[in-house]
Amino acid sequence: MPIELAALPFDRTALEPHISGETLDHHHGRHHRAHVDAVNALAPAAGMAEATLEEIVRGSQGRLQQHAAQAWNLAFQWRCMKPAAAGGGGEPRGALADAIQLRFGDVARFRERFAALATSTFGSGWLWLVQRPDGKLALVQTANTASPITGDDRPLLALSLWEHAYYLDYRDARGKYIEAFWNVADWGFAASNLK
Structure with missing residues (x-):
């Protein structure tokens, strides 16, 4: 089952003025998406096509592990933030x-x-x-x-x-x-x- 890029838990501009929508577009929409896409491309060859993201982080090596860890880290970080309002x-x-x-x-x-x-x-x-x-x-x-x-x-x-x-x-x-x-x-x- 492919790993999915979860939506941000808030609107892209909701953290402004502290973190801009442009930064979130870049960090979530571009970088986080690239890590998720890389995990989905690399996991089948490692026999981990059905694994959860956390299982891949813990059980893989090399590029797959690096992309999976970064995807997990980013998904966790978005939940560590909440709009001031x-x-x-x-x-x-x-x-x-x-x-x-x-x-x-x-x-x-x-x-x-x-x-x-x-x-x-x-x-x-x-x-x-x-x-x-x-x-x-x-x-x-x-x-x-x-x-x-x-x-x-x-x-x-x-x-x-x-x-x-x-x-x-x-x-x-x-x-x-x-x-x-x-x-x-x-x-x-x-x-x-x-x-």
């Missing part, structure tokens, strides 16, 4: 807020650490808030198309650090893109991923 942004609440406070001290320090890691990531990759098998939270950088689902960490929140995620809106100012993300972060989705 629909409740995106703000502060985490409940168990997630407690876990962030326990691990990082408070939300402000968490954001500082997140920004420091995201701006120091060399080249392309991802920054993840994950839950470790022991239940504790951690921030994890992954290079290029790597995904935490190939290990034991449970992703809660993700941010793409690939240049096409922010160049149209922020040029080389990755830090401004990271700050803008907090206006559309979907803390409810992140909390729903906690075990």
Whole structure:
């Protein structure tokens, strides 16, 4: 069964002014679609034509694994965002807020650490808030198309650090893109991923 490119969970302009419709057209409509198309082209030869995207990420290698991981990462990232008008942004609440406070001290320090890691990531990759098998939270950088689902960490929140995620809106100012993300972060989705 072919992997499908899921529609964005919001209108293409709903994250403006923080992330533009043009960026989403480029990042979702072009890059994400290209990864999905590559998975569908490569999976049959690897005997994985009927596998789910997550099964392909975990069970393949080489180009197929890279495209599948990036397709999975992107699909996850779109769910990590929510328009500000629909409740995106703000502060985490409940168990997630407690876990962030326990691990990082408070939300402000968490954001500082997140920004420091995201701006120091060399080249392309991802920054993840994950839950470790022991239940504790951690921030994890992954290079290029790597995904935490190939290990034991449970992703809660993700941010793409690939240049096409922010160049149209922020040029080389990755830090401004990271700050803008907090206006559309979907803390409810992140909390729903906690075990």
